[in-house]
Amino acid sequence: MRGGAARAGRGFLLPGLLFLFAIDLVPLLYSAWVSLYNWWLLRPRDVRFVGFGNYAGLAADPEAWRAVVVTSLFTAGAVVVEFLAGLGLALLFAQPFRFLRPIRVLLLLPLFVVPVVGATMWRVIFHPEVGVLNYYLAQLGLGKPAWLSDPTLALVSITMVDAWRTIPFMFLVLYAGLEVLPAELFEAAAVDGASRWQSFRHVTVPLLAYIMLVALLIRGMDAFREFDIIFVLTGGGPGTATQTIQMLNYRVFGLGHMGMANAIGVVTLALVAAMCLVLWRAVLPPRREAAPERP
């Protein structure tokens, strides 16, 4: 490339990059700083430096550990359900059938519905007395489950709603991955007498492994930070049954305990950064050997 190219490139890149890193980095650094203080929103004159006191308080708080457990259960449950359902649908769509395109569009709709609205729909459906779900369950003699107010069931319910919303994402990503697999490999496997299962296990899975991993990690991080759905459906309740780390952070923020709220944020960020690092390791190597980049 010609001489002034580097400078021209910088001119194009800098505005966006500066904006992005300023808007993300400044609050995060500020957050790390505030997390070292005993800082209540309603007592602005009584701000004291406490070092890692908030972090120590967090580590000693059973509610925080409970939130870690809830977050892990929700994330793992949601990702596994969504992955299996998405993979199943992708495999189904890999063999053409009639009306494939319109059906595919319809299946994608939940992904584009405003999250708060999607959760609201389910809240209405789940309603123990007025809800349509319990009416028909009762007709079938299955009783009236308290979908959102039973501690165990509530976690299952929010996982279901999250699955409703994001199975389409898993489906899309895995389907796009399947579409670019070379057909010759499957033909060769068939010629060699491989069964359906064998060709899936030994051809599809290894070739799709990379995309599967990326999809799992992206979804894992998204589920980990889910807020809207839980807020609308249960608000973290009943009690602390669905109080994920994000919901706990929101509640502590609502109490006005800024030092602690920021400490929770910093811990969350460290956890997400660890997941990001795994993703980076997973994503970078294949790109280095990639030929000229084409979308």
Place this chain on the structure above:
Amino acid sequence: MKPTRLRAVLTATVLVPVLAWTLFPIYWIAAASFKTELALYARPPRWVFTPILDNYQRVLYNIPFFQYLTNSLVIAVGTTVGSLVLGTLAGYGFARFRFRGSSTVRFLVLVTRMAPRMVLVVPYYLLMQKLGLLDTYTGLLIAYVSFALPFTIWLLIGFFVDVPLEVEEAAMIDGCGRLGVLLRVVIPIAAPGLVVAAIFAFLVSWNEFLFALILSGVEAKTLPVVIAGFSTDVGPLYGEMSAAAVMVMLPNIVMTLVLQRYLVRGLTLGAVKG
């Protein structure tokens, strides 16, 4: 391979329940928005009813719906413009200029998307309070542009790389500067990409809930916050809530149906391209 009859039946047995599960909630809330109070609570649930518009009327006149709609629209349009301007420049920069560590920087851009919003919103709230920007369009706008920008950049890189270099070189020989080439040659060719990016940015802002919940009070309150406010109790405002929910998701559904081909490409791009 020609699909056999058995396969078609099997496919349908899987797809019908999946479609029902996917579409029923959307149908049910849409139906509820046209029901009378009586039909809403009827046992057994009413599948056939005479549609009425009372719920819409009440939402539009009893709460300042138009003000919230204006808030949502102004912020969403502002987000779209802001992320398109910054995203076009950066996307073109990444597509046409290679420098040391450029793929790392490009990945870091995507990483900023990963920061949980709850982590960002707490310090952001304190900073906006200091700047006097709580409950303003500007406060939300800045945040939303930073949410939409990483994706905009990644999406546009893909579209800009597709623009043939020869066309750009020809324009440069004709005396166009780099910016002129971008404005007069590249953007017209990559226009579909810009439309997709615009829609994504619009939806990021339109859908956002957490920042709106925490940063906006009365003045800058957006529609998702209004919807969530309804749903604290399914009881008395069920019909109005449904009507408001339908109006809020309508733009999303329309945009999805109209631009599904591009949306599919946009969504899978990050993951599949790697």
